[in-house]
Amino acid sequence: MEVKIVENYQEMSRLAAILLAAEVIENPHTILGLATGSTPVGLYKELITMYQNGKLDFSDVKTFNLDEYVGLAAEHEQSYHYFMKKNLFEHINMKEENIHIPRGDAADISEEALRYEQEIQKTGKIQLQLLGLGENGHIGFNEPADSFSVQTGEIVLTDSTIEANQRFFERREDVPKTAISIGIGTIMNAEKILLVACGEKKAKAVKSVVEGRVTPHVPGSILQFHPHVTVIADRAATALLKK
Template identity: 50%
Template sequence: MRIIIGENYRDMSRVAADMMASQIILKPESVIGLATGGTPIGFYKELVSLHNQGKFSFKQVKTFNLDEYYGLDKNNLQSYHYYMVENLFKHIDIDLNNINIPDGTAKDIEAECKSYEAKIKNAGGIDMQLLGIGINGHIGFNEPDIKFEAITHLVNLDEETIEANSRFFTSIEEVPRSAISMGIKTIMHAKKIILLASGNEKAKVIERMLNGPITPDLPASILQLHPDVTLIVDKEAGELIRE
């Protein structure tokens, strides 16, 4: 695993955006996996800036998002579909037909999950996957104890995750209790992975991910086995990383 420690949040965001831009420049038809949450916002700002400078185009790019809250319509202000439109899609030249996000209102969840997996496979697999990490070690919404062989599935969110995400809602009662998420197996099939982490509250989980046992108790620990992972952190999140 390659480790890059940025001077600050903007520095780490810029490094990650440069890597993603390079992927698209080298392969304009790249299939990109995208993440949401607080940490990637700076990354998206930097990526949009590079695009607006004429460095590259999204016209041939296909995107697949990691997850979506179950029960939220795509126009809901807290949906990840809305998040992606506001932070990336409305600022770039992507073909809207090439955007893929799980349908949080699907009546047949099993069919939706199977369909999402099929779309990824038919696109040729994900070339570069962006990840964040939860304080409990989840990637996507794959909470502790979820089997590593899981593919796209419906996840019941841990109370720790619900509490952490409540900062985006008016109250904790409004936070959905489940989500559709790419599984660990799906994530591990990505050819390249970028994992972002910011802030000292992520320092302990980053250290455990890097040096602890590979276990479903810490879902991100499986990344130790992936052949091409780049961990990009700011100084606070990387303060416990051993040289």
């Protein structure tokens, strides 16, 4: 695991975008795993700028998003379909058929999770998986548990995750209680992983993931066993790491 410490959010976003862009340039047919949340927004802005300046071509890139809230239609303003459209996809030349996000409003969530997992396996190994990091150490929506999840499935969100996401909704009761998420096993199957973290609220999670013992109670700690992980975090998020 390589940890790159930067000064601030802007530097984190820029460096992460450069690494992701390099993957696209090196392999125009690459398969990317993408994340949502506030942390990757700056990274996506950097990619949009690179595309608008003629430096990137996404026409043959395929993407799989990590997760989606159960119960939200793609058109819902707080769905991750909507987030990805507004923060990235509508600004670049991605083909609609190459974009994959689980359907949170599927009639049968278990069936949708299985379909999504099979779609990933059919398309091929994810070359670069982008991850954010929850304050409780979750990656995707894989919450602390007694065992690591393996494949895509429905996850019950913890109170801390619901509280962290409350700012995006009018009321706490509007925050979905479950989500479809790619499993830890599928994440670990990616060739390369890029984790981004920013701010002092993430410092405990970063320390646990990078230096703590590997445990499903800190889902991101499993990344210590992956052969090619890059962590890009600002000084606030890495403040608790051993110097």
